[in-house]
Amino acid sequence: MSKKIEISEKDPSTEEKIKEAARKVFQKKGYAGTRTRDIADEAGVNLALLNYYFRSKEKLFDLIMGETMLLFFQSLKALINNENTSLQEKMQDFTNQYIDLLISQPQLPIFILNEIQMNPKGLSERMCLHQVVIGSYILKQFREDLGNNDIPDSALIQMIVNIIGMLVFPFIGKPLLKEIFNLTDEQFQAMMYDRKKLVPLWIESMFSNPINPSYFTLIQNIKL
Amino acid sequence: MSKKIEISEKDPSTEEKIKEAARKVFQKKGYAGTRTRDIADEAGVNLALLNYYFRSKEKLFDLIMGETMLLFFQSLKALINNENTSLQEKMQDFTNQYIDLLISQPQLPIFILNEIQMNPKGLSERMCLHQVVIGSYILKQFREDLGNNDIPDSALIQMIVNIIGMLVFPFIGKPLLKEIFNLTDEQFQAMMYDRKKLVPLWIESMFSNPINPSYFTLIQNIKL
């Protein structure tokens, strides 16, 4: 509390070292699986300093998780509300942005999804994800692209799920895919770079194919 | 060890009650997040009985995880080696089977993927996933369908990742999707049933679109 921003930025402050280590260990092992001692070791600092700087394991986790969610979702907001790009351009931007992010931090999706599973209301609500997505400009563009009237909202959601899945799933499944296909980290990464070109094509072909409204359960009547 | 199979199958034996409870709690909270007390409570039995029957938390977990992996992957093996079904039929079978399984146990994918992340070699190796997939009949069918020669193996993997992702990702993302789109469990489930018809269509359109080999990083030279 009485702590101010460090004046010099030579090498990372102890506080910063701990945060960096915490991010890494929490992402790898999850909250329950992480020992505070692991974080201290990873940071190369004394265990007692964690409590000195962050009060408790839980507070440290909340801090990291908040920052992580922000990193993951904030860039999205500007992108999906940009009124100057076409749907196709947005898909390409989206793809580039997320694949680059996830190549640098592959554990991000499973980390976030685990947290949301443990605590569904908590953080997703704080990010106002529902409002952000529902009120977005991209949603209008999606509707127009699909022909507006006769396609139910559930069809839209199905498409969006596929798009997010194509970007995110390979990283969630990374350890499994590496095993199944005997991939090195380099090969996996090269494949993810390829995806920057491929995902927009797959999206395109998904949208250009005619969709039969009868495929969708209309009774449930989902309204966005 | 000295324990034999129960003769009568009236109501679940204590051992079975514990296993069932363990499955449920481990799937929901993960290994580290689970307290043995939670399992005992969930099963409605005394805590000491867990150790009486299963020796330790870890042994109980290994047992559950082994069974879970078997459930998830064994049905796959017969299906992908069936020489009497076309690729299209396989895709439909695959879809039906996995969506039904996952609707009844939505936590399965994230549970398994978490475990593999914590312990990548361990269980996936015991299931021989690499051998099973590489030697499968379906892989030949995929190659034929794609025109055999000029498509690199990495393209095949990309496709397979998409297929698995379309089936599995919605369940991994379920808590997040429910938040974003304000879905009830019933609505989510109805959408997953819709997917039984939709996924094969999307796969079809993905395959029927011409693929340009230049989209793939050939240098990495992945060979299955």
Next chain:
DNA sequence: GTCTATATTTAGATAGAC
């Protein structure tokens, strides 16, 4: 087989010297 009581181990947090 099941229970109560307890031992053991592990992990988060803090006091107090420097």
Next chain:
DNA sequence: GTCTATCTAAATATAGAC
């Protein structure tokens, strides 16, 4: 701000009565 030593709480595991 940092460290050592220690406290406390929680969770796993077991001993022994029934």
